[in-house]
Amino acid sequence: MLNPLQEAYVSAARVARLATVDKEARPHAVPVCYVYDEERFYTAIDRKPKVARSSDLTRIKNLVANPAVTLLIDHYSDDWTQLSYVQVRGIAVLVTSSSERSQAVSALRAKYSQYDTLLEDEATVVRIEPRRVVSWSSTGDL
């Protein structure tokens, strides 16, 4: 689904923005940490201090009711010759298999050492399956 350049791009990035849609067809967007396993993306609900719990719940409630999501990974620079993004439109699913959750949690901890203490083994994990990928860069090489 993603080409090798897009794969390298999303693997290197540290943050994405996840957009979901509520029942009234209004969008919701939050920054998320994620991993990409060369096929699917995983993101989790962690225990960041003082996190806006209601916003976490909105994200989960939205994607359970409407699994269509967009994950945007981009790079902004005031040097506009260096702008780029990869937009992944996909389907989000709450992970229910414990082995899949385990693998995702391990991968998230491997990418973000901050998760050693902030991500529980039993965290809520979301799998995002890409359906359509659009990318763009000022230099035209993405």
Next chain:
Amino acid sequence: MLNPLQEAYVSAARVARLATVDKEARPHAVPVCYVYDEERFYTAIDRKPKVARSSDLTRIKNLVANPAVTLLIDHYSDDWTQLSYVQVRGIAVLVTSSSERSQAVSALRAKYSQYDTLLEDEATVVRIEPRRVVSWSSTGDL
């Protein structure tokens, strides 16, 4: 609508992510440059080289059919004590008044010198009126 801390935050930031919803209730998200005039946000369709025109059109088509949008302004750092975001849920309207467009284009050029050559006087300008604002920071001061 925004409190003084949120106003300072969105005024200082250089990039936002704009989420819209298409007719099939699927979200779309792109990075955008914007200005905030202490009441409303403005963003424009510019002439960045090799821009993904179809993605620009999607954004506009979506918000004309469904004006509910979310503008997310956030700061990511690998130091997770420094994370923060302001999420603005609002209503987007295509600007039709030439004086309002003029003001918005001037404000965008004042904030982004890159727009001197990339933003036309007759650019398509979108006004976003905040309806609900959610903010969060690790330090709890936003």
